Amino acid sequence: MNILEKIENHGKMQGDNIVMEYGAEKLTYSELWEKSDRLAGWISERLGDSKKPVLVYGHKHPMMLVCFLACVKSGRAYCPVDISMPEQRIGDIAEAVDNDIILGTEENTHNLKGYVSLDEIDRISKEHTPVDYSKRVSSEDTYYIIFTSGSTGKPKGVEISLENLNNFTDWSVSLVEDSQEGCHDEMRDINSRKSQLTFMNQAPFSFDLSVMDLYTCLAMGGRLYSIDKKTQQDPKLLMDELRKGEINVWVSTPSFAEMTMANKEFNGEEFDSINTFLFCGEKLGADTGKRLQELFPNSGIYNTYGPTESTVAVTGIKLDDSLFGKGDLPIGRPKPGTEIYIFTEDGSIAKEGEKGEIAIAGNTVSKGYFKNREKTSEVFIEDNISSFHDSKDSDETKKAMMYKTGDEGYISNGLVYCTGRIDLQIKLHGYRIELGDIESNLKFIEGISQACVVPRRVDGKIRNLVAFVVETSDANAPRKTYDSSTAFQKRKEIRDKLKCQLPDYMVPKKIVFVDSLPMTINGKVDRKKLEAMV
Ligand code: AMP
Numbered sequence: 194m195n196i197l198e199k200i201e202n203h204g205k206m207q208g209d210n211i212v213m214e215y216g217a218e219k220l221t222y223s224e225l226w227e228k229s230d231r232l233a234g235w236i237s238e239r240l241g242d243s244k245k246p247v248l249v250y251g252h253k254h255p256m257m258l259v260c261f262l263a264c265v266k267s268g269r270a271y272c273p274v275d276i277s278m279p280e281q282r283i284g285d286i287a288e289a290v291d292n293d294i295i296l297g298t299e300e301n302t303h304n305l306k307g308y309v310s311l312d313e314i315d316r317i318s319k320e321h322t323p324v325d326y327s328k329r330v331s332s333e334d335t336y337y338i339i340f341t342s343g344s345t346g347k348p349k350g351v352e353i354s355l356e357n358l359n360n361f362t363d364w365s366v367s368l369v370e371d372s373q374e375g376c377h378d379e380m381r382d383i384n385s386r387k388s389q390l391t392f393m394n395q396a397p398f399s400f401d402l403s404v405m406d407l408y409t410c411l412a413m414g415g416r417l418y419s420i421d422k423k424t425q426q427d428p429k430l431l432m433d434e435l436r437k438g439e440i441n442v443w444v445s446t447p448s449f450a451e452m453t454m455a456n457k458e459f460n461g462e463e464f465d466s467i468n469t470f471l472f473c474g475e476k477l478g479a480d481t482g483k484r485l486q487e488l489f490p491n492s493g494i495y496n497t498y499g500p501t502e503s504t505v506a507v508t509g510i511k512l513d514d515s516l517f518g519k520g521d522l523p524i525g526r527p528k529p530g531t532e533i534y535i536f537t538e539d540g541s542i543a544k545e546g547e548k549g550e551i552a553i554a555g556n557t558v559s560k561g562y563f564k565n566r567e568k569t570s571e572v573f574i575e576d577n578i579s580s581f582h583d584s585k586d587s588d589e590t591k592k593a594m595m596y597k598t599g600d601e602g603y604i605s606n607g608l609v610y611c612t613g614r615i616d617l618q619i620k621l622h623g624y625r626i627e628l629g630d631i632e633s634n635l636k637f638i639e640g641i642s643q644a645c646v647v648p649r650r651v652d653g654k655i656r657n658l659v660a661f662v663v664e665t666s667d668a669n670a671p672r673k674t675y676d677s678s679t680a681f682q683k684r685k686e687i688r689d690k691l692k693c694q695l696p697d698y699m700v701p702k703k704i705v706f707v708d709s710l711p712m713t714i715n716g717k718v719d720r721k722k723l724e725a726m727v
């Protein structure tokens with residue numbers, strides 16, 4: 194059964210169960226199914242034969258789910274865009290998607306063209322004739338497109354098919370089932386009193402980590418309990434919300450858990466409903482894992498790893514005592530249907546324990562970046578080596594692909610370890626950022642000729658970003674010097690301009706004016722030297 198059929202089934206078998214709850218807003222399985230059928234009918238009629246993806250703009254409103262399903266039921270991929278994105282970035286994505294309509298569950302503050310408001314969506318999803326079953330996306334069609342930071346200053350859209358999503362959810366469900374089975378008796382009693390598991394949704398829907406909570410929840414007939422950005426940033430509100438939510442399955446970045454763990458009330462006694470922690474999106478520190486295990490001794494804690502380009506996560510491991518005290522935690526073993534390779538610099542496969550670039554082969558690897566062949570061919574390569582390669586479609590035109598992640602790692606005793614990046618992509622508080630993206634946008638600002646952004650690390654963890662900028666100047670003009678108030682003003686102007694182009698988390702905390710950037714012998718900017726200066 195594919196994921197849509199599973200949701201349909203829940204709609205029939207447990208239609209009155211809540212599928213998503215956010216503040217006072219609640220949506221049941223039957224409402225989700227029926228409303229999305231009707232909205233899909235309208236989309237089909239409105240867009241006719243065009244199969245262009247549909248941008249869905251909003252935050253945590255349950256009608257976001259209705260919009261997602263309506264798009265795929267009408268045969269089109271959806272592209273989720275969160276309200277935290279700046280106008281320019283939304284504009285870039287809207288331009289790439291190039292559709293006549295945008296479905297929105299929040300106010301249209303950016304005056305987006307073709308905006309269908311929540312009121313209209315509400316009305317359509319009650320009144321319109323439902324879509325015909327035959328219109329649905331089929332397994333190889335793109336199901337969603339998630340845009341991530343691109344090194345050239347423009348975001349790139351990762352296309353994930355229905356088949357990719359099915360293969361991912363089959364595995365993510367098995368992790369949750371495994372965790373439920375491993376629960377202590379006492380906790381199993383608590384769970385057995387409930388027929389439905391509750392999943393926490395922390396990540397915005399435009400971040401692929403949300404696919405882990407949303408679709409694992411939908412596949413299992415669970416209840417998605419969504420926590421918005423404002424609540425996440427207020428420790429008191431967050432604790433109240435977590436209590437109210439009675440969450441069983443926690444899905445977040447390690448950074449979010451660390452932030453929550455700063456609150457003394459956050460432990461297994463106070464929050465006895467939480468029996469599973471699924472982490473992904475960035476490194477899970479061994480210290481964080483160990484502390485969490487001490488706080489929640491009866492819960493299953495899983496470290497999973499993967500890029501958006503291979504549908505959320507492809508490796509995973511349940512933490513246990515044997516993993517602690519040996520340095521970094523592994524990212525686990527590949528899921529069924531995935532093989533992990535480590536390539537050395539000369540392109541050969543690394544030996545046991547030898548470091549190299551992590552490449553992913555298998556049934557969750559994306560078909561590539563939306564309308565971006567050049568970028569696609571740089572990192573998606575033909576897979577001629579994986580063991581399930583031969584058993585793939587006999588159709589010669591359909592080539593199996595492998596994704597070169599840009600992550601550095603090694604394999605030891607069947608466990609994969611991720612040790613960092615080989616390029617300029619970083620993770621800051623769980624957000625994926627191409628430093629080149631910020632640098633390109635800095636260089637677009639009038640008066641800046643060169644820019645280099647480096648991470649500032651404390652105890653090995655990235656805390657914030659520092660931008661070194663060189664201003665455009667006449668070669669003969671005397672060197673510019675500013676008094677502190679002028680420099681403050683200039684930094685503010687630069688940051689304000691960047692905020693129009695980039696999400697807040699990508700705007701460097703500190704801006705340093707320099708006469709020139711240091712160079713390596715090869716003539717490249719010496720990033721290491723700059724990093725040592727911050
Ligand atoms: P995203 O596409 O936003 O999910 O980011 C994917 C990148 O996040 C990966 O290529 C890794 O660099 C990093 N990442 C994800 N999960 C982990 C993990 N468990 N440990 C270390 N890095 C991770």
